[in-house]
Amino acid sequence: MSSPPSQAALRRLAVTRRIIYLLVAIAVAVPTLSDLACDFKPSPWAEKVFKKVESLKPGSPILLSFDFDPAAMEELHPMGLALLRHCFKNDLHPILMTHWPSGVGISKQIIEKAAKERGKVSGKDYVFLGFKPGDYNLILNMGESLQGAFDKDFYKQPTQGMPALEGVRSLKDIPLVIDLAAGTAIEMWIAYGRDRFGFDLGAGCTAVITPDLYPFLSSGQLIGVLGGLRGAADYETLLKRPDRATKGMQAQSSTHVLIILLILGANVHYLSRRMGAYAKG
Amino acid sequence: MAAPQETTSRSRRTVELVVLAVLFVAFAGASAAGKRPANAPDDWWVTRLGVVIAAGLTLIMYSFLYRDNPLFKMAENLFVGVALGYGVILTWRQSLKPEIIDPLFIDPPHLHAFWMELARRSAPIVLGALLLTRISRRAGWLSRYSYTLMVGWGAGLSIPITIHTYVLQQLKPSLGLVSKVLGDAPAGQQASFWSTALPVLGDLIILAGIVSVLFYFFFSVEHKGAGSFVSQLGIWFLMVSFGASFGNTVMGRVSLLIGRMRFLLHDWLGLGP
Amino acid sequence: MWYKLTIPLILCFVMGLLAFVHEFVPHPWSAAFREEMTTWFRIMGGFAMFIGLYALLHLHVSRIRRQQAGWGYSAFVFLGAVLTIGAGVFEEIRAAVHDVPESAFSPFDWLYDYVQVPCQATVFSILAFFMASAAFRTFRARNLGAALLLISAVVVMFGRVPISEEVGRLAGAWDIFPRAADWLMEYPNMAVKRAIYIGISLGAISQSLRVLFGIERSYLGGGS
């Protein structure tokens, strides 16, 4: 271990740090301002989700659970928007809910934006159930009776006999559920929802938790996953409707390259120093 | 992270204040520059004001990059407060009102229905109220009656469900690992050599990974001899997977930054495509 | 005291046992039982959330009262909370008095959209900067493990962004990097995560067991 550095050294470090901050800012800002198009092949897991949604017949219900808050918005907002656009494009009946009180606002924004684009009507073409506490208890409850768990939707309309919920009495009647989550909600949906009531479960999540989902992908408990902003961009590409996420990919590339260069440079220097130390003995 | 040199001389302070003032002026100017689009709704300015304030808060949050500062602390606490208020109101709107007020006092068309509802809901309402006693120090023990019920339910339920989801469901594919490839490879697939060998290789890697990592977290035997090798293998696997998580974490954070940058440049300043 | 500790623990055990058993019983009773219980806990959930919110408020109150370091900032927590709750209550009343058109301006949503959202969304984006600087200053291949970690990190980071395909084209195989990244995720990473899940789940089960048998009592708060 090296002996602790002097104040001067620390000051130098502080300066280098600010230079790096500047570099990052540039690496993000420049591509954001420029409008370079970038093409890429959607990842297979995203394609699986898309195909699944595509395979649903018009008018069939699809449950979307937006279990995230503004902290994860920048990643999951585009994803949710793309998903809902897809649902409305194929005239599915999305049923939107959230387990997070702080997620209600975003969910509302997203679904109302998507619905406005296609002139879809709440209660007729889609349902926004809003938020209820209870986490896995809520899921189990919906598994017994959806109208029992949410007797009114977010706009205070009774869900009993709502046209958009035609033939949906519980989770058992829903072919596909997609959970957009920033936390452990996906595992909750797998354990308490998918494994008991047998619907297909797709996931969209922040990049941070994407790697944790692969066991479920390989065991078939998840049909597919959209990982982070890239996942959203993949979906937009599949939907042929590029938007925020796709535009973000350039900045993503440049910043990643910058960080990679930083890591490599620093380590090369570090290793060479260590080699030198060995050489001296 | 806060800059090391917390020891800030007076002169430095004044410099910072000046810079701050300049920045503020710049900010105000930039915000004022946003022009009113034609045929905008008459509550346009409300939105615009919102965007300006949001931009200001965003910039204040970023000021943490320079150093932890009062403005940052204010903004942080402010949004904690707003989030809290939001939670309170939503819990009322979406949970307590529809679960307690409406079904008891609004919906029932006649008295009998009211009594039936009361009978159905009194128990959870009472238990819920008991939860509130947790606030008090003396009556706090009452809340245990509710807590133990909830926790007990959760615990009892979670045992078989965990076995189902995390043990059985995960074990089954792991058992079929190599044989799945060899066994009933549908005719037409098993032609080329590599189309068999590579998946088999991959499966073996998975197998080694699972076992070695499990063994690394196995504390009842000393990791000696072969054991030490296996646990070493486990560490390596762990590291590779942590690397994957690492890369994804970076990716996620960068995405957030991109989003905010878009907000600042497009929505606030109206720059770019 | 027996009614303060013993009975609650017994309740916990009985409830847990019922929950466990009903998982294995197909009879309609068990479904009815589950529906009843989940409804209960859904309703109780509302109160539970209030407890959580109260705890947070209480923390700041005490901080102000004790005048701890930076107690002044806690005032802003209250400012935010009061503003938002006020707005919410105002809207409740407005809705009660006369029916409001969808397009009406909602201060409650405004506070959410333009205060909570930007702050919360920004907080973690700051980390992007820190990651970059840490990448340069501290992420070292100190040993084989760390080296492996960094390598796979770089592979994933590069493989998941479009530019890797451009570079791949130059190299001849356009999808080599994405595929490398996917392979890392689907083979070694998957294996490790599966093992970790199995380990964690065993831990969770034994935790539940301890709770059921009253060996673990840390969750019992509120006066002793």
Added chain:
Amino acid sequence: MTRRGAARCTAFALGLLLPAAAWPAESAPGLAPPPASSFQAFTHPSDDGQTINLEWGRSRDEASGVYYVVEMASNEADYKAGRFRRVARIPSLAKLKSDEKRLRNYEDEAVNRANKQLHYLAVEPTTAYPDDAKTVRERDCYFRLAIVGTRMTKEKRPKAPEPLPEKPEAKPRMPVLAAAEAKSEEFLKQLESLQGTLTKATETKKSLDQLKRQLDALRQAMAEADKSSESLGQFPAFLGTLARAAEAIEREWRPLATALYLRLVGPIEGQSAGVTVVHDECLGELRALDQALANRGPAALRHEAEHWREQQAQEEAEAKLKAETPRKEEYEEVEVEKDGEPVFVSEGGAPKVVKARATLPPLVRPQAEGFRAFDLPSDDGADIAVEWRRTPSENRRTAYVVEIAEVKDGVPGPFEKAAEVPSLGAEKSDQPKFFGFSEANKLLHCVRVQPAAAFPPDALALRQRVIEEQMAWMPADWAPDTDFPQRLPPLLAALSAYVEAAKGICADIEALRGGLAAKLELADKTFLPELAGYRAYADRLGRFDAHVGSRLADALKDAKQEASRRSYAFRVAIRRGEETLHIQQDNKPKDALAAARPNLFKWFKLNNLVLSLAFCSVVYAFIGLARRNPNLFIRKIAGLDAVEEAIGRATEMGRPVYFVHGLGGMGGLSTIAAVNILARVARRAAEYDTRVRVMNNDPIVQAVSQEVVKQSYTEAGRPDAYNADDVALVAPDQFSYVAAVGGLMVREQPATIFLMGYFFAESLLLAETGASTGAIQIAGTDSYTQIPFFITACDYTLIGEEIFAASAYLSREPKMLGSLRGQDVGKAVVMIAIVAGTLALTLAAALGYDWSIIQKLFEAF
């Protein structure tokens, strides 16, 4: 060991040994046809008489580029003349006879094994020779088989035109007008439907009034009759009838009236609500329009409108042009397969030809024994399972029909069709969840029937009953208000005026403006108050209806359960076209009786139950054991040795040791573990006389830490050296915590930093600052997302469960120690299961056996 097996095993072995590069590319196949003896044609014993089956042995040169070609001659003349038609060209690796479900012979494994070595193809002469489809089925058909190789050649061909870019969703509308138009249309619709309902209402009212008039007339008559009877004292019989009639009508009138109103007012309520909403939206649009006009003035706006119309026309024209004009041909290089020379299966020099004739086998009645109906095990008592044996004559054009009848005192009533299943599916073995994996199930068909679905309870009657029940609870003042319909006409007038207004909307912009404004005003005066009145009235009815709805749901549920408890009779028949044959017993269709019962155990969850109980008892036992013997062996954690040396280093350098807690509260396991480790650290530090500073962000954790540190100092015999300020509450929230701790680190430059507990995003920042001060860092957390940063920035990291192990190792707390041991047993079992299971299954697969039961033990339903 079969050929395939051998191939796989070598592939398997080589896959381990050889690196990718070293393996040579495959050589092109030289073609040897399959053995002539094995090539034969036959009509399927149990088919629909449409197909002739060909089968032949596998050639040794099968590969991805190689194909089998089957040629056919439809009559002897053609055959003699050698006029063969190519009817199939299938890849040589196509499905084998063993893959053909309907050819499976469940009794005899050996046959199935043999089938793995045979190719199989079903040819339909009628489709091969559509020209003489009628006659070809009566004649013999002649077949010959060849194997043919292919080579890849490059070829130019026109590129497929890429699809036109899809149009933007929002269909082009003039911005200003669009919304207003849309609204007004919707508005129209709503109003019209409301009108419809209201007219219905008036009709209902008529019938009611009539009823009422009748009643009054009767009363009249009775009164008069009374009078007359006083005077005359006769017609008692007549009076009696009158009285009874009066009662009858009285009885009917009330429930009838209420029922009518329920049907009536609910819709009115809903629709009128909708109307008000739209009305508000119209107001909004009007405002927007005003705004627009104010901004640009009508003239400008009209101009804009025209301009916009032109634009639309132009765009459409362009789109049309684009769609019509053929894109210029683009060519691309594609690889196409070219067939080589076919090598025929030959016998004595000449290609071997086999002949067969498609014959229609008789439809065979499924056999009576083995046919039974029984309650579906481990279910909630909604289903009955009907099972019967597979029939030799079943094929893809036959189906099974299951019929059900209610049984009244032992005698089955009329039968109804409960299910019809294709006879190649619906095997009992398809539902292992309920019937297990037994081989015998493959010989049986099984269908699940829900009696409650076949004989659903009468919902309408139930509803009527519920309404009457609930009416009984309604307060006395709850009489349907009879002058309600009188208030209809004015409303209708207002509405029609309104509809007219709405119709006039889109004529022209000013008209739109003026008209909308005026009509809205009118409506606000006349129509809205009316509507308000109705909604107030309808509100209670609405709630009543909702209540009835929920009650009805319960009632239906009960009725269903009750229905499925009754006993039912079942019949099964096989059907081909019109021809239907029931399972018979002494020449009558055989009935199988059964009733559904709710069961008490889900047998398919047995493995889950066993595992749960086993694991729990192990853990419990070990906790008990640990109570009695607290020094159960746990291996030493590498990180812990580092603790010692790190503190030693701090002592040499005379710098403090930092112990940084995560953000977790005292409830969290990892925080508890962190405290246990803190005890050890403080102890050592006290012995070496080194200063320890503990960073907290949670008051409770701080309190606990103070206790622990103090105690350790006393244990070390130096209580005097303990300083409570060293265990400080640095800052409450995440980021200020980071900032403060970071600042301290930079100022005091500790020699050693411990980061223990549950961390969030702050981990990166703390670790980074720590490293930049050159301190030795030892981290430990179970938050896996943060571990990477610790590993790259710290010298030692306790990964995940290690931190619990470490704390158990130090604290020797029975419950942690015991659980740890229990979990280790669990892990051991899992490891063994995985390794052993995989080995066994692999071996089985290689040798061609089916040991999949090992895997099925872990099936999770």
